[in-house]
Amino acid sequence: MNRFGPALRAIDWTGWLGAAIVICIVLAAVFAPLIAPYDPIALSVEDRLSAPDAAHWLGTDQAGRDVLSRIIFGARASLAVGIGAVTIGALLGVSAGLFAAYKGGLGEQITMRLVDGIASIPLLVWAIAIVGILGVGPLPVGPLVLPNEFKIVVLVGCLFSPVFARITYAVAKRIVGADYVKARYLQGASHWDIVLGDILPNCLSPIIVQATLLVAIGIVVEASISFVGLGVQPPAPSWGTMLSDARNAIYSGEWWLPVFPGLAISLTVIGFNLLGDAVRDLFDPRSEARTLVA
Template sequence: MADSSLTHPTRKPRAIGAWLASTGRLLRALLHDPAGAIGLAMIALLGVIALCAPWLPLKDPLQLYIDHRLEAPSAAFWFGTDQVGRDLLSRTIWGARASLSIGMCAVAIGLVLGTGIGLVAGYRAGSWLDETLMKIMEVLASIPLLIWAIALVGITGTDTLHLGFLVISNETKLVLLIGVLYAPGLARLTHSLAKAEAQAEYVAARILQGASGTRIMLSDILPNIVSPVLIQASLLLGVTIIVEASLSFIGLGVQPPTPSWGAMLSDARALIFTDNWWVSVFPGAAVFVSVLAFNLFGDSMRTILDPRRRNARATQLPGGTL
């Protein structure tokens, strides 16, 4: 029997527990989709490598091997060294920690903010709260990310920011900035879905039963609209890797000497037309592989959760059609 909980919003209330129970079927669907399985495996491998970096037998990513500057890949330095003699293998692996953590944390912040704002505004459609929240989202979305980044650096600088007992690094500022700027797109999507659900008969029935607005939004509306929101969030993961690398490349992101793929590419741009190909190839390949992994994962999620694409591909699950 088809499991509609993963393919389209239903017009009846669903318990959060029932929605969570579908996670296993979603995982099986990903594993039975070639793109999803490859993307998931690549993400898992990148995550394990990044998490285990402190315990891997790597050279210090900040140590300068002065006598080995711009050394080609060899048994001693598998990825070679950069112009100041730092080991590129170590810096590439440690750079994964910065790039992946910034990407995932930023998308998580955008998902929580955007979904929360869109859900409240959609449920209260037509009210002053709806108009105010969505106007704020429109203003945030109207200004490009680069302009916001330049403004943030201009106000706070690139050094660690001390606000009383709070110590905010430039990486944390970058996460918050990207996360907040992802919120408007997710909020608009959630708003349109929640607005339609709020007009459904089951919501009116729940109101007559005395259910609070918070309970209706979280227990009834949210499970019915979560699939398209998760699809959009999964696709943003790959975009965030490029955004972080781009900001670090122009000096607005992760600051030296902390290794990140964008900063490594920035260091390598002066050598791009020389024979020192390894300085730019390995961090560039890391960006390519990670973006490819998240795009494969996001495309598979869209195929599985979007009924139109699902019907076109006719994805099959063990024990039935998803």
Template sequence: MRAFWREYRENWVAVVALAVVVVVVGAALGAPLIAPQDPYDLANLDLMDARRAPGFVGSGGYVHWLGTDAQGRDLFSAILYGLRISLQMGVAAGAVALAIGTALGILAAHARGWVEGAIMRVVDLQLSFPAILLALVLVAVLGQGKVPLVIALVTAQYAYFARTAYGAATAERQKDYVEAAHATPLPGWRVVFRHILPNCLPPLIVVATVQVANAIALEATLSFLGLGLPPTEPSLGMLISNGFQYMMSGRTWISVYPGIALIVLIVGINVVGDQLRDQFNPRLSR
């Protein structure tokens, strides 16, 4: 672990990105303690404070450092809660997609035969469609809400994990120690969990990091289009969408600040994922 962290620290960009991600995640988790206003509590909202510029002192007596949105919500508070929701959607979708995709990929590599062919043909077919298109269709069918959105994101992303797990497991199953393990009385599932799965984790961790960022971006896109979370959920995509109609009137802060928060989060996670990829597979290092 020390050697891993020592190598990680050699890339100062990755260190900064990791620090940014940690700060953002910490701020999102501590939103109820940090945010001066609860954007869920309608009693705290005042329409007289709507669309106020950054630095305005609202009716609540505190300064709206990033301004307010069209509903009179403190934008800083809304961004903190929006980061929380975006991270919840991204991590939940990434974890479920990781579990399903890994199970299918290793099953295909281990079972071989018609099972391998059937699973991988379905995976290849899904990978031929853009993830955003598949997510749009599923959300339009399932409706709005956290559960339908997670289902749509998982369905759009599990194939990436399945393809990665299948490739790693196929390479492992051809090695001598795996063949020797199969020759022992050990059941097949123990061979998979003891020898194949642990060696498939490094590439899956990298893919999981990237796919969490992609899930956050997909959720923001769907919410911006009005197909993701309901209007009562102040996700980053919804916040950007709420302020988009006021861009031409000069009230740019309503969309710009949530957009900056979304970009910082996604770029930070992607940079961390790139560094992990380079460390787990130095041949891909630039």
């Protein structure tokens, strides 16, 4: 910790702001049952379309549900998709990138051309098309029944994998030819020891930076899919679903219905982007923060 102390102090205030936003969003999602003032799916006809007041700080929607409670619980779906998709994408992409860089030859060409093929189609088009084909209901897989949210996490994670594969491949390809890696091979080290002990640790910095930035993209993708009705299904709260339900409110005067879910998405994405920029500066060898670490 002492080693990183000067570097952390050198990080711009925007990085700390991003970290604070992310921490608040994560804590709200984790402790949603304790923080939310109302049940997010409880209907109250007499309170429908109430403007923000002392009882409902962010107002209520068309069914009388508390907007603040639904935003707090909606953070769970957004973070689950963002973080879960990045985790799956990193596992798949880093494995593919390491394999291509270390294997070389035909295996390298096949792996990277497959990665290029997946990356050639826009992520959101892939997501909407595949979720539309599979449907929005639970997906039975043997004895298991997978909810729609799980399908989205796996799908977006697979679509994130080309980004991690390219980054890992670019870094690992240079390391594979390094003298110390060749020396380790001559010493009798196994392929696993070389890949996991020598090559992978040197690839972690750009992977961590990219993972932080991709969480924000995953949140936007989840909101977009839910907005068109293919993501989180009602009555479960989701920021994208709330925006979709609020489309008519833009012209009828209930301004709080589209504004607050939109702010939640914007603040979360901004927070992760600011945090990602700070992490990038920390790991960038040309930055002041990284120089202080060294």
